[in-house]
Amino acid sequence: ADPAVIASARAHQDRLTKPRGALGVLEDVAVRLAGAAGHNPAPIPAPAALAIFAGDHGVHAQGVSPWPQEVTTQMVGNFLAGGAVANAFAAQVGASVTVVDVGVAADLLEGPGLFIHKVAYGTADLSRGSAMTAAQAVAALEVGITTARRLVDGGARCLITGDMGIANTTPSAALICAFTGATPESATGRGTGIDDETHRRKIEVVRNALAANGLSDGLAGVDASGDAGAMPGMEWLNGEAAAGLRVLAAVGGLEHAAIAGFILGGAAARVPVILDGVIAGSAALAAAALAPAAVDHCVAGHRSAEPGHRIALDRLGLRPLVDLELRLGEGTGGLLAHPLVCSAVRVMHEVATFDAAGVTEKEA
Amino acid sequence: ADPAVIASARAHQDRLTKPRGALGVLEDVAVRLAGAAGHNPAPIPAPAALAIFAGDHGVHAQGVSPWPQEVTTQMVGNFLAGGAVANAFAAQVGASVTVVDVGVAADLLEGPGLFIHKVAYGTADLSRGSAMTAAQAVAALEVGITTARRLVDGGARCLITGDMGIANTTPSAALICAFTGATPESATGRGTGIDDETHRRKIEVVRNALAANGLSDGLAGVDASGDAGAMPGMEWLNGEAAAGLRVLAAVGGLEHAAIAGFILGGAAARVPVILDGVIAGSAALAAAALAPAAVDHCVAGHRSAEPGHRIALDRLGLRPLVDLELRLGEGTGGLLAHPLVCSAVRVMHEVATFDAAGVTEKEA
Numbered sequence: 074a075d076p077a078v079i080a081s082a083r084a085h086q087d088r089l090t091k092p093r094g095a096l097g098v099l100e101d102v103a104v105r106l107a108g109a110a111g112h113n114p115a116p117i118p119a120p121a122a123l124a125i126f127a128g129d130h131g132v133h134a135q136g137v138s139p140w141p142q143e144v145t146t147q148m149v150g151n152f153l154a155g156g157a158v159a160n161a162f163a164a165q166v167g168a169s170v171t172v173v174d175v176g177v178a179a180d181l182l183e184g185p186g187l188f189i190h191k192v193a194y195g196t197a198d199l200s201r202g203s204a205m206t207a208a209q210a211v212a213a214l215e216v217g218i219t220t221a222r223r224l225v226d227g228g229a230r231c232l233i234t235g236d237m238g239i240a241n242t243t244p245s246a247a248l249i250c251a252f253t254g255a256t257p258e259s260a261t262g263r264g265t266g267i268d269d270e271t272h273r274r275k276i277e278v279v280r281n282a283l284a285a286n287g288l289s290d291g292l293a294g295v296d297a298s299g300d301a302g303a304m305p306g307m308e309w310l311n312g313e314a315a316a317g318l319r320v321l322a323a324v325g326g327l328e329h330a331a332i333a334g335f336i337l338g339g340a341a342a343r344v345p346v347i348l349d350g351v352i353a354g355s356a357a358l359a360a361a362a363l364a365p366a367a368v369d370h371c372v373a374g375h376r377s378a379e380p381g382h383r384i385a386l387d388r389l390g391l392r393p394l395v396d397l398e399l400r401l402g403e404g405t406g407g408l409l410a411h412p413l414v415c416s417a418v419r420v421m422h423e424v425a426t427f428d429a430a431g432v433t434e435k436e437a
Numbered sequence: 438a439d440p441a442v443i444a445s446a447r448a449h450q451d452r453l454t455k456p457r458g459a460l461g462v463l464e465d466v467a468v469r470l471a472g473a474a475g476h477n478p479a480p481i482p483a484p485a486a487l488a489i490f491a492g493d494h495g496v497h498a499q500g501v502s503p504w505p506q507e508v509t510t511q512m513v514g515n516f517l518a519g520g521a522v523a524n525a526f527a528a529q530v531g532a533s534v535t536v537v538d539v540g541v542a543a544d545l546l547e548g549p550g551l552f553i554h555k556v557a558y559g560t561a562d563l564s565r566g567s568a569m570t571a572a573q574a575v576a577a578l579e580v581g582i583t584t585a586r587r588l589v590d591g592g593a594r595c596l597i598t599g600d601m602g603i604a605n606t607t608p609s610a611a612l613i614c615a616f617t618g619a620t621p622e623s624a625t626g627r628g629t630g631i632d633d634e635t636h637r638r639k640i641e642v643v644r645n646a647l648a649a650n651g652l653s654d655g656l657a658g659v660d661a662s663g664d665a666g667a668m669p670g671m672e673w674l675n676g677e678a679a680a681g682l683r684v685l686a687a688v689g690g691l692e693h694a695a696i697a698g699f700i701l702g703g704a705a706a707r708v709p710v711i712l713d714g715v716i717a718g719s720a721a722l723a724a725a726a727l728a729p730a731a732v733d734h735c736v737a738g739h740r741s742a743e744p745g746h747r748i749a750l751d752r753l754g755l756r757p758l759v760d761l762e763l764r765l766g767e768g769t770g771g772l773l774a775h776p777l778v779c780s781a782v783r784v785m786h787e788v789a790t791f792d793a794a795g796v797t798e799k800e801a
Binding site for chain 1: 521
């Protein structure tokens with residue numbers, strides 16, 4: 074972010090016909106996005122494009138979700154038919170919906186609204202070893218980067234992250250533990266709704282995943298000179314980035330890796346990326362490890378009911394705009410936030426200054 | 438609200454392709470509005486119409502605001518020129534903006550976007566006696582009712598409350614104290630931004646206003662058989678309603694009374710009313726005293742930074758949708774909430790059921 078642009082955006086905002094600071098958190102959003110765009114005001118972030126990255130998870134076999142794995146595929150069909158909540162919310166805000174198969178455990182047919190970039194038929198079980206190879210994680214990152222570029226080339230001026238993957242709050246919790254040092258107890262939630270017994274099992278699975286991948290002490294246990302650093306073409310990765318990739322491969326999901334790439338692609342295109350819930354929050358931790366400046370382009374759309382999400386957002390330094398106890402994923406929380414982000418930026422384009430409007434300022 | 442419709446709306450929502458409860462607070466919004474509309478799903482609440490009720494306040498002479506009183510008139514000009522934050526936010530959500538002069542202390546000219554229904558050139562100083570006569574309060578209520586009807590007749594399917602009136606957080610605090618029994622210290626905030634000394638003075642002014650109007654013990658001190666009950670044509674008012682009108686006249690503002698009427702008018706037309714901040718929250722307490730069922734049609738758009746607003750919303754039993762430390766008024770918080778309300782209702786219209794979409798439900 075450009076500090077001169079940030080200063081000028083803040084000064085501009087203080088001349089507008091409203092008490093200083095009266096727009097609360099939205100003032101920070103407008104100023105941050107100006108800094109990220111490199112000019113004030115930032116472009117109005119519309120139209121928006123939602124990308125729903127779909128993948129399956131070997132860890133589903135551990136009984137961490139009450140939903141059958143086939144629901145991932147069934148919900149892809151529902152998105153394409155326009156019948157999911159994400160479709161309704163996207164229609165409300167005028168966002169396009171693109172589904173990306175980055176790792177569904179079934180063969181899907183490419184068609185309107187569906188890109189097939191399958192890296193694998195789901196991940197391996199992270200509670201027993203690495204969920205992905207480093208090569209798979211990199212391939213999934215590239216799917217995200219490519220998707221971002223494709224949507225921006227198609228006219229999108231705001232990207233919204235979405236996900237579909239039964240059991241994917243388990244790798245999210247593991248990623249958050251690994252990147253922040255949080256305990257499995259504090260970071261593992263009830264996802265779309267599980268009972269106490271399943272919740273206890275899920276915490277144990279997260280703990281096992283960290284242990285199986287040498288991440289029980291978080292990043293401290295990562296040998297960054299390992300497979301990521303040694304990958305052909307990846308020698309440029311520095312220690313933190315290599316460790317981030319290693320963690321992502323070890324305990325992430327294919328959709329998490331793709332979302333991390335989507336964030337990197339949005340940042341590279343200088344387009345704001347609205348993060349959805351805990352899947353995106355955990356993926357953003359990976360993106361931040363790979364390229365810290367990418368976070369400047371991110372807006373936290375909402376805070377989900379998942380406890381790990383708060384931990385991730387705190388680490389990222391992002392304040393969520395919507396906080397309504399949603400726990401659905403798909404990009405629904407990001408979509409809800411889109412008009413708020415647009416409103417924040419619109420103020421900088423459209424609101425009159427005290428001088429221009431002939432409005433008297435308050436007495437000092 | 439119709440309990441059978443509420444039950445059927447909730448059952449419908451549980452069949453949609455999402456985990457039960459996964460839309461958090463938005464599920465309640467959709468169900469409540471179905472109950473208020475009398476059928477499920479409720480109509481999608483669009484287009485929206487914002488009415489900004491403008492009035493001045495005799496209590497401004499007590500030094501409760503750093504802004505000159507003329508700013509009320511100047512901001513009306515800014516709204517009509519399209520230069521205020523409310524205009525930018527309204528453009529974002531496709532809402533119309535209507536300004537209603539219910540009590541500005543200057544002569545304004547009716548024109549496009551401005552209705553003149555001036556009841557008085559501002560209120561009297563509530564810290565020294567009644568801010569309005571009961572007749573003035575009733576006239577201002579009628580302005581709000583008329584405005585609601587006019588906007589609904591013009592095609593609005595959602596009403597959003599707005600206000601403009603320098604010093605109007607002072608009568609809001611007094612209304613909240615009188616209706617809820619809160620103390621002036623707990624209910625009086627810093628409005629658009631005042632220093633410690635002005636804040637102390639403002640608390641004292643609220644305390645004096647309650648004392649001067651026999652409201653130091655809240656509604657307990659109100660003689661409901663007094664002037665409101667005795668007003669020609671108002672004999673139908675029952676004890677609680679008469680007391681509510683008496684409080685509104687004593688310590689309210691003309692825009693508060695108009696907003697209370699606007700809520701009643703929206704409820705009568707079975708159109709949702711999105712409440713903005715603390716001005717609307719305090720006015721809604723008056724509307725609830727006059728007709729408790731009107732609250733069924735209200736959605737709390739946001740929670741402002743004013744401490745009294747939380748008290749008012751708790752009493753009304755409304756949970757705010759946006760909570761971003763806004764403290765501007767004008768309807769800005771209500772406008773931000775409009776797409777969230779639409780999204781909540783859209784789900785009931787557009788999302789597929791598990792059966793229809795062929796999606797497997799979770800295991801019991």
